[in-house]
Amino acid sequence: MGNAKAEVPIGKQVGTLVVIGTSEKKSGHAYCRVRCTCGNEFDTQLFRVIHEDIHTCRVCANRKAALSQSSAYKNKYPIGTRFGLLTVIGPGISLLTRGAKKPNYYIPMQCDCGAVILERISKLKLGHNHKCRMCDHRDKSNIYSNFRSVDGNQKITRLYRIWSGMLNRCYNPKNKNYKYYGQKDVTVCDEWKHHYEIFSTWAMTHGYRDDLTIDRIDPFGNYTPDNCRWTTWQVQANNKRTNFHQPVQA
Numbered sequence: 592m593g594n595a596k597a598e599v600p601i602g603k604q605v606g607t608l609v610v611i612g613t614s615e616k617k618s619g620h621a622y623c624r625v626r627c628t629c630g631n632e633f634d635t636q637l638f639r640v641i642h643e644d645i646h647t648c649r650v651c652a653n654r655k656a657a658l659s660q661s662s663a664y665k666n667k668y669p670i671g672t673r674f675g676l677l678t679v680i681g682p683g684i685s686l687l688t689r690g691a692k693k694p695n696y697y698i699p700m701q702c703d704c705g706a707v708i709l710e711r712i713s714k715l716k717l718g719h720n721h722k723c724r725m726c727d728h729r730d731k732s733n734i735y736s737n738f739r740s741v742d743g744n745q746k747i748t749r750l751y752r753i754w755s756g757m758l759n760r761c762y763n764p765k766n767k768n769y770k771y772y773g774q775k776d777v778t779v780c781d782e783w784k785h786h787y788e789i790f791s792t793w794a795m796t797h798g799y800r801d802d803l804t805i806d807r808i809d810p811f812g813n814y815t816p817d818n819c820r821w822t823t824w825q826v827q828a829n830n831k832r833t834n835f836h837q838p839v840q841a
């Protein structure tokens with residue numbers, strides 16, 4: 592240790608750094624203390640200073656990277672540029688996110704569903720079917736997402752979600768509840784299946800409320816106007832329990 596300390600070239604300059612002293616840091620290597628022109632002080636391996644393998648502090652390096660990203664990407668994707676369902680809504684920003692070693696350039700975008708997200712520029716490719724994470728998640732388990740019923744705020748309505756959820760349980764083998772519905776031959780009547788408006792009209796004239804869910808009166812029956820009603824989760828849970836506990840295994 593004594594020898595290593597004696598070799599520290601105090602006053603030596605490398606890039607924005609100057610060696611200011613020895614280091615108490617104990618590790619397999621010899622360290623020294625350096626100060627950056629920004630005022631930041633830190634320990635670094637002695638051989639990196641001697642071989643001029645380091646030139647600046649991490650804060651300054653990140654700032655430089657952020658500045659060069661900002662000038663390189665500033666006008667790359669103007670406001671209004673479309674990527675799938677996403678639209679650029681403002682100038683980008685270089686950010687050092689938690690866990691990242693270097694800053695990345697992000698662009699604020701709005702999805703057609705209304706969600707606003709920051710997307711990493713390196714992920715964006717023109718012509719790709721980009722969408723927000725929520726839309727991506729929904730589309731993967733929803734084959735009925737091509738047309739949507741939206742409210743005044745362009746948000747997908749709860750009733751629409753109930754309708755598409757019902758169809759997916761019955762007809763989309765990728766839906767996680769398909770095994771309890773489609774696979775058990777539960778179907779949706781033709782008018783409801785092909786016309787959201789007919790389902791919606793039935794719902795509104797048969798007691799739909801935002802706190803109620805659609806319930807099949809006979810839990811082994813299909814989704815038809817005769818066999819459906821709007822109930823609370825509690826009623827529905829009880830209905831399922833009493834009926835499914837009958838020894839009627841198919």
Ligand SMILES: [Zn+2]
Pocket residue numbers: 607627628629630631647648649650651652
């Ligand atoms: Zn610095």
Ligand SMILES: [Zn+2]
Pocket residue numbers: 676702703704705706722723724725726727
């Ligand atoms: Zn979306």
